[in-house]
Amino acid sequence: MNSAAVQPEEDQFVAWLRAVAPYIHAFRGKTFVVAFPGELVTQGLLNGLVQDVSLLHAMGMRMVVVFGSRPQVNEQLRLRGGEVRYEDGIRITDALALECVKEAAGEMRLDIEAAFSQGLPNTPMAHASVRVVSGNLVSARPVGIVDGVDYMYTGLARKVDAQTIRFALNSNAIVLISNLGFSPTGEAFNLTMEDVASTTAIALDADKLIFVTETPGITDENGALMNEISEAEATSLLEKGYLSAESAGYLKYALQACEGGVARAHVIPFARDGSILLELFRHEGVGSMLVEETLEELREASLDDVAGIVALISPLEKDGTLVKRDRTLIEREAANFSVIEHDGVIFGCAALYPYPEDGIAEMACLAVNPLVQSRGDGERLLKRIEVRARALGLKRLFVLTTRTTHWFLRRGFVLASIDALPAERQNFYNWQRRSQVLIKQL
Numbered sequence: 001m002n003s004a005a006v007q008p009e010e011d012q013f014v015a016w017l018r019a020v021a022p023y024i025h026a027f028r029g030k031t032f033v034v035a036f037p038g039e040l041v042t043q044g045l046l047n048g049l050v051q052d053v054s055l056l057h058a059m060g061m062r063m064v065v066v067f068g069s070r071p072q073v074n075e076q077l078r079l080r081g082g083e084v085r086y087e088d089g090i091r092i093t094d095a096l097a098l099e100c101v102k103e104a105a106g107e108m109r110l111d112i113e114a115a116f117s118q119g120l121p122n123t124p125m126a127h128a129s130v131r132v133v134s135g136n137l138v139s140a141r142p143v144g145i146v147d148g149v150d151y152m153y154t155g156l157a158r159k160v161d162a163q164t165i166r167f168a169l170n171s172n173a174i175v176l177i178s179n180l181g182f183s184p185t186g187e188a189f190n191l192t193m194e195d196v197a198s199t200t201a202i203a204l205d206a207d208k209l210i211f212v213t214e215t216p217g218i219t220d221e222n223g224a225l226m227n228e229i230s231e232a233e234a235t236s237l238l239e240k241g242y243l244s245a246e247s248a249g250y251l252k253y254a255l256q257a258c259e260g261g262v263a264r265a266h267v268i269p270f271a272r273d274g275s276i277l278l279e280l281f282r283h284e285g286v287g288s289m290l291v292e293e294t295l296e297e298l299r300e301a302s303l304d305d306v307a308g309i310v311a312l313i314s315p316l317e318k319d320g321t322l323v324k325r326d327r328t329l330i331e332r333e334a335a336n337f338s339v340i341e342h343d344g345v346i347f348g349c350a351a352l353y354p355y356p357e358d359g360i361a362e363m364a365c366l367a368v369n370p371l372v373q374s375r376g377d378g379e380r381l382l383k384r385i386e387v388r389a390r391a392l393g394l395k396r397l398f399v400l401t402t403r404t405t406h407w408f409l410r411r412g413f414v415l416a417s418i419d420a421l422p423a424e425r426q427n428f429y430n431w432q433r434r435s436q437v438l439i440k441q442l
Helices: 003-027 038-042 046-058 070-080 095-116 162-170 193-204 231-240 245-259 275-281 303-318 327-332 370-375 377-391 405-409
Strands: 031-036 062-067 138-142 155-160 174-177 180-182 188-190 208-213 228-230 264-269 288-291 296-300 337-342 345-355 360-368 396-401 414-416 436-441
Touching: 003 275, 003 345, 031 046, 031 193, 038 046, 038 070, 038 095, 046 062, 046 095, 046 174, 046 275, 062 095, 062 162, 062 193, 070 095, 095 174, 095 180, 095 188, 138 188, 138 193, 155 180, 155 188, 155 193, 162 174, 162 193, 193 208, 193 245, 208 245, 208 275, 228 231, 231 245, 231 288, 245 264, 245 288, 264 275, 296 377, 303 327, 303 337, 303 345, 303 360, 337 377, 345 370, 345 377, 360 370, 360 377, 370 377, 377 396, 396 405, 405 414, 405 436
Parallel strands: 031 062, 031 208, 062 174, 138 180, 208 264, 228 288, 360 396
Antiparallel strands: 138 155, 180 188, 264 288, 296 337, 337 345, 345 360, 396 436, 414 436
């Protein structure tokens, strides 16, 4: 392969790595609870998930892994001639089923620990040295008899040993938790993976609960994936009752976790290779994220946003799209900027510079992250700047641009001469750039 062909590929790699860097910085030291059902293992996807979890662990994220074993238990019951019984989607666990649960959970635990122990060259696990800690970390109580149905050895998570889990995480280990819980009397109970994961996330005050599931995520009534769901929306979706049993179950426990103090809960598909990485490190993700309120915010900037603004505009300054701005000047003029922030990352910005004596203002430094340029954020920022200009009693807005003339023309701007600029701004016009002047009546 010649060097000309390699260069764009290398540039793309560098650009991608820089794009995910803010997320890596933001997530380091955070606690994530990752939960997956036994179906992921039956479909041969365990190694891929373990590799991704190990990568997150290597980046400094504190990882707790919770697993289920429903299909494995069903297979054990089939081999032993037992009956598979459910009521309202919950297994009725008799003595034989409990033995099958123990066997399936033990085998799953060994398989998962073996997967985390990999270290073959030329694989994502090369040079990895991952320690996994597990044990009797979840206490449980029996479901009991509900509406005349005796669930026998089926239980509910009562308490999680958060202190021991934190000790293991502080020792740089990954914590592994099964779907078995134990009572003070020494009995074992079969729990649902979702219940254990949600209870664990709440007990740890985790930053994220991530369900890696057989579902594509949470969809609306038309079948379209909902990327971001508020707690209020989640409650409404569950009340409408159109979701599949699987989706409703995951959403129910995701909502329970968020109401219990977990910052974010995700429902993502295991059918998509690397879904956990795509969900965490891409703006739009690949599944559904449950939040207390919408994560995206259009607001005026503060000094805390300067670093994010600089990171956003630097590539545009380098390629000549924007004029290079002194960083100290940006700090002094931070209040002039409006920004679009998503989950702590600045994805768009624009600045307003008023000239009140002339009844006009300049919109400058309009920039949107290339990853989200098709989402209309540029237009949202323009409207925000227009609102701010009108609030100051200004009647016109102008921009100077060398590359985006047609974008502004389509939004009501018209070409004008340099003489139409305020006298003060004319004095600072850069004749080398030869920017076009466009003006819009407000």
